[in-house]
Amino acid sequence: MKQKLPSSSVLTRVVFDTNVFIAAALSKSDRSPNKELISRWKAGEFQLIISNGILKEVVEKLIIIRNRQG
Numbered sequence: 001m002k003q004k005l006p007s008s009s010v011l012t013r014v015v016f017d018t019n020v021f022i023a024a025a026l027s028k029s030d031r032s033p034n035k036e037l038i039s040r041w042k043a044g045e046f047q048l049i050i051s052n053g054i055l056k057e058v059v060e061k062l063i064i065i066r067n068r069q070g
Contacts, residue, residue, distance in 0.1 A: 011047040021058045026065065 016037065024034035041048050 011044075013049050014041070014046045015049050016054075018054055018057045018061065022061050022065070025062060 020034050020037055024032060024038045027035055029035070040046065
């Protein structure tokens, strides 16, 4: 029988728009709300749900930005 976890240990699932990743990557401020979201995800405060489509779009946009910057 599958055991249920107590509700306090279940992480909230979150979906970021592509712009959250791009804005965090481009921000020069350590106080950026987008950087804070990425930091909180890395710290394990919530579970990030991401589709292949969003991941592909993030990668494509980051490549374009990198190529424009030289």
